[in-house]
Amino acid sequence: GNSVTQMEGPVTLSEEAFLTINCTYTATGYPSLFWYVQYPGEGLQLLLKATKADDKGSNKGFEATYRKETTSFHLEKGSVQVSDSAVYFCALSDKNTGKLIFGQGTTLQVKP
Amino acid sequence: DAGVTQSPTHLIKTRGQQVTLRCSPKSGHDTVSWYQQALGQGPQFIFQYYEEEERQRGNFPDRFSGHQFPNYSSELNVNALLLGDSALYLCASSAPGQGGNEQFFGPGTRLTVL
Numbered sequence A: 001g002n003s004v005t006q007m008e009g010p011v012t013l014s015e016e017a018f019l020t021i022n023c024t025y026t027a028t029g030y031p032s033l034f035w036y037v038q039y040p041g042e043g044l045q046l047l048l049k050a051t052k053a054d055d056k057g058s059n060k061g062f063e064a065t066y067r068k069e070t071t072s073f074h075l076e077k078g079s080v081q082v083s084d085s086a087v088y089f090c091a092l093s094d095k096n097t098g099k100l101i102f103g104q105g106t107t108l109q110v111k112p
Numbered sequence B: 001d002a003g004v005t006q007s008p009t010h011l012i013k014t015r016g017q018q019v020t021l022r023c024s025p026k027s028g029h030d031t032v033s034w035y036q037q038a039l040g041q042g043p044q045f046i047f048q049y050y051e052e053e054e055r056q057r058g059n060f061p062d063r064f065s066g067h068q069f070p071n072y073s074s075e076l077n078v079n080a081l082l083l084g085d086s087a088l089y090l091c092a093s094s095a096p097g098q099g100g101n102e103q104f105f106g107p108g109t110r111l112t113v114l
Helices: none
Strands: A003-006 A011-014 A019-021 A023-026 A032-038 A044-050 A056-059 A062-065 A075-077 A086-093 A100-102 A106-111 B005-007 B010-013 B019-024 B031-037 B044-050 B053-057 B064-068 B074-078 B087-094 B109-113
Touching: A003 A086, A003 A100, A011 A019, A019 A106, A023 A086, A032 A062, A044 A062, A100 B044, B005 B087, B010 B019, B019 B087, B019 B109, B031 B074, B044 B064, B074 B087
Parallel strands: A011 A106, B010 B109
Antiparallel strands: A003 A023, A019 A075, A032 A044, A032 A086, A044 A056, A056 A062, A062 A075, A086 A100, A086 A106, B005 B019, B019 B074, B031 B044, B031 B087, B044 B053, B064 B074, B087 B109
């Protein structure tokens, strides 16, 4: 079945450091891929998405590229801020069912 | 645009009781999905409603049931509550075929079962 695997956290970085959070997936067909962010005590916010191979999603300085050959969708940011501290979830959506399948989440802590 | 709204924010119940959670979708969306997020875990898909019918269902027992109303709002009902049902329950809305099935989430209802 479809699944998503994320690198385990927590990830602790200093402000202005480079961020990479790895995400790989297993899926039949060609799913859409998403990164969601969850701040403490809140619901999920869509951070970025990619709907087909080689698409690059970007938002608020974050980027991720849909790599079909490596079945990956790694999240990157060139310079993190304290306000980026949150839990990040990688997810895929089966285009037929619309159901989202999430990874286990990666906690990011950015220190000043 | 009010976005996805959920009520109540928090709820405390005891084992064996029943609970109803409510969700109003984002304007223009006709599909509602429910997810359960246990502490420290990613959300797990419960079911999805479209045109007032359950269209997809995840691996959850029949104690979990739902409903969608003509205005697209939805309810999640859980019967015979267990301690393990304690979680954050998230509602998400979408418009099929748009944005690669992008879903917009509400703030969630935190259910505690004692």
